[in-house]
Amino acid sequence: MKKLVILGAGTAGTMVASRLSRILDSKDWLITMVDQDPVHYYQPGFLFMPFGVYEKKDVIKPKEEFIPANVRLVMSKIELIEPEHNLVRLADGNLLPYDFLVIATGADIHPEETPGLAEHEWGRSIHTFYSFEGAAKLADHLRTWQGGRLVVNVVENPIKCPVAPLEFLMLADWYFTQRGMRDRVELIYATPLPGAFTKPIAAKMLGEMLEEKRIRVEPEFMIERADPDAKKIISYDEREVEYDLLVSVPLNKGADVVGRSGLGDELNFSPVNKHTFLSDKFDNIFVLGDASNAPASKAGSVAHFAVDLFSENFLRHVEGKEMHALFDGHANCFVESGFGKGVLIDFNYTQEPLPGRYPVPVIGPFSLLQESRINHLGKLAFRWMYWNLLLRGHKVPLPANMSMAGKWKN
């Protein structure tokens, strides 16, 4: 009997378990998952909670619901991975030996790494929507907020879902307009990037959208500290941005246990081959989802495409054959832009997002890099797809690697 252990039962871990439990023969394979939290969070929903579009109950379900029948889920904190001994130590004292290991422990926020953030004003004038509790608290705060200067600050890249801060600002523009108080709110985006996005064409188009919505960008802003009493953030090059309400996207790091086990980089992201997700260090460890250092977006959609190819590769790898389904970094992100509209961007490691039309059988096409109502509907439909198709390992009619079909060059 071969043992496969999957660490983390979030987006990637659950998709891997659903897929592999169908492909691997349960007479030959024992699949075990470990997670410390019984709740599965639909993290893309955190974006909508502050604006009352989703409530707490809309973004949570018990993890148990998504664990295939022939997979065992152990509820415990993971203490240490000992790759030299093919062994995982759990906080409850149990040991899990493995033949193959999938690390899918994700990424989380660390506001305590920036002085001034997670201190006495945390949850008062300093908020985040990058956690379940944070998004719920911010919703309460916004409901009675009287207006002023709202600053969204990204501490450092990479972050999960790199477009989410932009979406937050565009939704804020819509939310405050609806409430008849947009003229009392100033919206500012302080980002370490030189503009609205990393890739030139999308940066230009999204930048123009922000301008139209009167959202000011403070580019190349690397925060050194927040001054919670003077209500300002200060950059390393000594620029100051004052706020009434700071919405922070704190430093994102991989799980501590990855670093502690000697499998992480400076941010506890685990170095892998970016096409196969095989660990750089160990031939029987794969790292999927946000936990790896692959230079693709840290997004559920990316994890989904990656898992599609991984499940093909895994069988070959186990048999000692070369893996030939190579991931190209494909990301497909609906960017919510407010007023019931959205923008879709589709790109990979080498091809930046382009305008055009994204063909999808039956429900498409979606418009690329342009606002449309159908893109907004696509974003909302994603929640249904997530719970009902993706987590359960069903195929979705989207190619795993990127296609140029419908994209306009020049």
Add this chain to the structure above:
Amino acid sequence: MATRVIAGKTVQVNDEGFMTDPSEWTKEIAVEYAKEEGIAELTADHWKIIEFCRQSAATSGKAPTLRTITAGTGVSTKELFTLFPKGPAKKVAKISGLGKPEGCV
């Protein structure tokens, strides 16, 4: 792929002016790039960072992020901003003849 002449040498560059072949780099090129980035003179402190970045890229195949540099050299982020004002990771990558640091996608 575009090329440009810098410090008397023809090198390959991308559309943002980053060199695409680190082996074409010379110290003279670094001096010229630094001037273009507003750094009049490269001091020993600058060179320490540049050398670290060259070595880091030689093993990893890519330009180091700011965090890799601070972790690897012990030089604080604050000092890096003094040495290479504004975007230190990007600036030092350019001066060191490396591609633009990935990390932000």
